[in-house]
Amino acid sequence: MFSSPRLPLNLEPNALARLVQAKRRAGASIVDLTQANPTRAGFSYPADLLAPLADARALDYDPQPLGLWAGRAAAAADFRRRGIILSADRVALTSSTSEAYALLFKLLCDAGDHVLVPQPSYPLFEHLTHMESVIAVPYSLEYHGAWRIDLDSVRAAAGDRARAILIVSPNNPTGSFLHRDDLAGLAELAVERNLPLIGDEVFADYRLDPSPASTHVLAATEALTFSLGGLSKSAGLPQLKLGWIGFGGPSAKVDEALAAFEIVADTYLSVSTPVQAAAAELIERGASIRAQILARVQRNLASLRTQAASFPAAAVLTVEGGWSAVVQVPSVASEEALVLDLLDQDGILVHPGYFFDFPREAFIVVSLLVEPPAFDQAMARVLPRVAGRP
Numbered sequence: 001m002f003s004s005p006r007l008p009l010n011l012e013p014n015a016l017a018r019l020v021q022a023k024r025r026a027g028a029s030i031v032d033l034t035q036a037n038p039t040r041a042g043f044s045y046p047a048d049l050l051a052p053l054a055d056a057r058a059l060d061y062d063p064q065p066l067g068l069w070a071g072r073a074a075a076a077a078d079f080r081r082r083g084i085i086l087s088a089d090r091v092a093l094t095s096s097t098s099e100a101y102a103l104l105f106k107l108l109c110d111a112g113d114h115v116l117v118p119q120p121s122y123p124l125f126e127h128l129t130h131m132e133s134v135i136a137v138p139y140s141l142e143y144h145g146a147w148r149i150d151l152d153s154v155r156a157a158a159g160d161r162a163r164a165i166l167i168v169s170p171n172n173p174t175g176s177f178l179h180r181d182d183l184a185g186l187a188e189l190a191v192e193r194n195l196p197l198i199g200d201e202v203f204a205d206y207r208l209d210p211s212p213a214s215t216h217v218l219a220a221t222e223a224l225t226f227s228l229g230g231l232s233k234s235a236g237l238p239q240l241k242l243g244w245i246g247f248g249g250p251s252a253k254v255d256e257a258l259a260a261f262e263i264v265a266d267t268y269l270s271v272s273t274p275v276q277a278a279a280a281e282l283i284e285r286g287a288s289i290r291a292q293i294l295a296r297v298q299r300n301l302a303s304l305r306t307q308a309a310s311f312p313a314a315a316v317l318t319v320e321g322g323w324s325a326v327v328q329v330p331s332v333a334s335e336e337a338l339v340l341d342l343l344d345q346d347g348i349l350v351h352p353g354y355f356f357d358f359p360r361e362a363f364i365v366v367s368l369l370v371e372p373p374a375f376d377q378a379m380a381r382v383l384p385r386v387a388g389r390p
Ligand SMILES: Cc1ncc(COP(=O)(O)O)c(C=O)c1O
Pocket: 036, 095, 096, 097, 098, 099, 122, 168, 171, 172, 200, 202, 229, 230, 232, 233, 238, 242, 243
């Protein structure tokens, strides 16, 4: 009955998830350095932050497949805040970035078609593609003091069935922003092969140390582009379920894409009216949450670098933005053994690099969202264990 190829072949939890469950059942406390939920990270959310959701405008149901104008204008204003000029009629609303991917795959792909995804990157791509009967074909990001896209690997991955190229900027977990030269190479391929570029820019507000040459996907004006964002990251409010897609590129292509997207979105009409009506105010009020999150990730990254300086065997890779840091560690044991050991003996949960499809071992990934005292204490235990005593 549950043999759909959309589902993972193996529904069993992996060894790390099993150990987490066992520890929690036994009442053990775990310091969770994979924590990525801003609502559970000790930020101060004003009690009346969500008051705009009670606005009387939301008592009227006006089903608009691309979203209510007020919500689309709010998303366009959010692009403007980041220096990107986009008219509200080039914006569509979704209930999340995940839904944006699902709708775009329905728009662009037939079953069995390919979308190109960065590697290492967001683990959910595997499921988001499977759920739409689409195949995720990886291309490589390479680290040479900073992460860059290996354009040859993108070309090699772009076979006959390729239908889109996904870019995550800043990328989760590498924290790398899209580089202007990489975008130029991708845009050239996109135009040559008539492939749209989908840019996941949900972490764009969290700029830590971006290269001056960093850019955004809508800057590729000659190709059809989609830029994904949402309240989940830009206002630290994932529970409100509001995402958006900015459409870019030549007008004729954008108009055609919007008309077709409207049919897909009209099938679901999944975005609630209150969140669309309140979007502008929520984004404005979200400024205080954004500021708290940025200060936290900056602070934790600085602290991680200071601590790691005493452990030459542990290298904190360059982080340009986002909410996580990657630490390269000696591969004396497998990543799996390392993270199981950390959890078992120190009660500290970190992500292994393989979770994000790093091409080789050994890396660990830590969330920079964790509350500072817990973060510092946990890293003081993690570093000697993964890198040996200084
Ligand atoms: C790269 C990336 N895109 C999208 C999301 C999720 O966004 P949403 O809550 O809007 O689905 C995440 C969540 O961690 C993410 O890491």
